[in-house]
Amino acid sequence: MNELENVKQRAYKFIEAKGLSVAEFERRCGLSNGYVKGMRKNFGDEKLVDVLRAFPELNRDWLLYGEGDMIRSSGDNVINSIGDNNRNTVNRHDTTDKFIGLLQKKDEQIDRLLSIIETISNK
Numbered sequence: 001m002n003e004l005e006n007v008k009q010r011a012y013k014f015i016e017a018k019g020l021s022v023a024e025f026e027r028r029c030g031l032s033n034g035y036v037k038g039m040r041k042n043f044g045d046e047k048l049v050d051v052l053r054a055f056p057e058l059n060r061d062w063l064l065y066g067e068g069d070m071i072r073s074s075g076d077n078v079i080n081s082i083g084d085n086n087r088n089t090v091n092r093h094d095t096t097d098k099f100i101g102l103l104q105k106k107d108e109q110i111d112r113l114l115s116i117i118e119t120i121s122n123k
Helices: 003-018 022-029 045-054 060-065 086-121
Strands: none
Touching: 003 060, 022 045, 022 086, 045 060, 045 086
16 A cells, blocks of 8 residues: 555545545535545645645644544644654645745735725725
8 A cells, every 4th residue: 555545545534534525525625526536646735735724623644644643632733743853744844834824825915905995995
């Protein structure tokens, strides 16, 4: 069994544990219909961020590497576990951290634009 099969199997395991259909999981994550079934590689950075945003309780390391528990403990940070000094683990989180930061900036810009549009509309 290769790593790809493990990621896909763990995704199905999480979906089942949540009591969701695959279609509902895909919808909540903004994935296309059939994405999980047709997944040939890992989720990919952007899709992974979408999954983790939709299900913040999902342990990223468990999903990708089979490390730890399926569900994060309430004290865990989304990017790094408390007390995690393993440089390889930190490096694995760098890409996700960057995408989350970019998505947060995008959301802030959208909010500012909506505020400007509202101000202009009320004049």
